Amino acid sequence: PLVLGIETSCDETAASVVGRGADGRPVVLSNVVLSQIEEHAAFGGVVPEIAARAHAESIGPIVEAGLAEAGVTLDEIDAVAATSGPGLVGGLIVGALVGKAIAASRQLPFLAVNHLEGHALTPRLTDALAYPYLLLLVSGGHTQILLVSGLGQYERWGTTIDDALGEAFDKTAKLLELPHPGGPSVERMAREGDAKRFDLPRPLRGEKRLDFSFSGLKTAVRQIALAHAPLSEQDVADLCAGFQRAAAESVRDRVTLALARFREAYPGLEHPVLAAAGGVAANGEIRAALREATERQGVRLVSPPLALCTDNGAMIAYAGLERLEAGLTDPLSAPVRPRWPLDETAAPLVGFGK
Ligand code: ATP
Numbered sequence: 117p118l119v120l121g122i123e124t125s126c127d128e129t130a131a132s133v134v135g136r137g138a139d140g141r142p143v144v145l146s147n148v149v150l151s152q153i154e155e156h157a158a159f160g161g162v163v164p165e166i167a168a169r170a171h172a173e174s175i176g177p178i179v180e181a182g183l184a185e186a187g188v189t190l191d192e193i194d195a196v197a198a199t200s201g202p203g204l205v206g207g208l209i210v211g212a213l214v215g216k217a218i219a220a221s222r223q224l225p226f227l228a229v230n231h232l233e234g235h236a237l238t239p240r241l242t243d244a245l246a247y248p249y250l251l252l253l254v255s256g257g258h259t260q261i262l263l264v265s266g267l268g269q270y271e272r273w274g275t276t277i278d279d280a281l282g283e284a285f286d287k288t289a290k291l292l293e294l295p296h297p298g299g300p301s302v303e304r305m306a307r308e309g310d311a312k313r314f315d316l317p318r319p320l321r322g323e324k325r326l327d328f329s330f331s332g333l334k335t336a337v338r339q340i341a342l343a344h345a346p347l348s349e350q351d352v353a354d355l356c357a358g359f360q361r362a363a364a365e366s367v368r369d370r371v372t373l374a375l376a377r378f379r380e381a382y383p384g385l386e387h388p389v390l391a392a393a394g395g396v397a398a399n400g401e402i403r404a405a406l407r408e409a410t411e412r413q414g415v416r417l418v419s420p421p422l423a424l425c426t427d428n429g430a431m432i433a434y435a436g437l438e439r440l441e442a443g444l445t446d447p448l449s450a451p452v453r454p455r456w457p458l459d460e461t462a463a464p465l466v467g468f469g470k
């Protein structure tokens with residue numbers, strides 16, 4: 117079956133067609149992403165009003181481009197999936213409405229996909245990966261460790277008690293006057309910096325819970341920046357390197373603990389996997405920390421390519437495909453949900469999914 121996927125929850129307007137090859141593996145036929153980064157750059161963050169208007173303007177051409185790049189017409193599509201939450205309500209309404217309109221006009225099944233489920237299932241799109249696996253989701257809005265034990269079966273083992281990691285990168289960049297989005301800016305500057313020059317905290321280190329905290333780290337950077345103002349280029353680089361090192365060590369520490377619990381929960385699992393998803397998983401030092409934590413415990417690390425780590429339509433189409441195959445379609449009356457925790461996502465009957 118061919119599924120058209122639409123993503124509009126934040127600042128990317130995206131459409132993709134995903135199907136299955138003869139071998140049963142998923143195939144991404146197209147993956148068109150229009151980023152609004154330019155439109156929001158001057159404001160140092162995503163402005164909801166601007167985002168909603170930009171989605172409304174580009175959704176038509178983006179869906180057409182998604183179909184054209186896949187070389188298919190709507191006649192060949194078997195189902196339509198659209199992100200229905202969580203996210204900014206304006207964008208969600210635009211994407212869900214267009215998805216439902218296409219589904220209604222063609223009498224196709226509609227799938228109201230949770231954006232986080234899209235991120236959570238992406239490792240199954242890019243790698244032959246069976247349930248269960250442990251997932252680290254590190255994005256602009258979320259920092260979570262999740263047990264993925266089946267389609268629709270997500271258990272949150274840990275989350276951030278304050279800022280998401282991507283948010284902490286973005287805020288740190290902003291206070292150091294580096295360009296938005298902050299993650300890549302901080303990583304670039306950190307290359308020239310000395311991570312040991314400033315003493316930065318390692319929040320929650322050694323604690324037995326699997327939660328994260330990053331706002332203290334960000335505050336420490338601010339205090340050092342104020343104390344050393346005006347900052348030289350080298351000061352900024354050293355602060356970026358120190359921040360990134362602290363973030364990576366914190367991730368390594370939490371993930372190490374989570375992997376030990378995962379192995380305890382599934383002692384018979386032959387090939388335990390940690391999957392990393394979300395934009396921050398693109399960071400070289402974070403990736404290195406994850407490699408270290410997984411190698412030490414004999415766990416395989418699966419990190420999808422960057423284009424599928426950040427927001428895209430393929431992850432929504434793929435989650436829709438798994439749901440379609442499980443018979444979990446949604447009515448056209450399905451609401452959009454700006455807040456929609458992943459563990460409130462409908463699960464199929466226990467026992468489904470391998
Ligand atoms: P969510 O999925 O939680 O709604 P989002 O979709 O906006 O949030 P993503 O698109 O997955 O998040 O990722 C964007 C975030 O990733 C931004 O905070 C950005 O700064 C961060 N990021 C991107 N590249 C890097 C990098 N190289 N290093 C660190 N952070 C990065």
Ligand code: MG
Pocket residue numbers: 126127128256426427
């Ligand atoms: Mg984004």
Ligand code: FE
Pocket residue numbers: 231235255426427
């Ligand atoms: Fe996302």
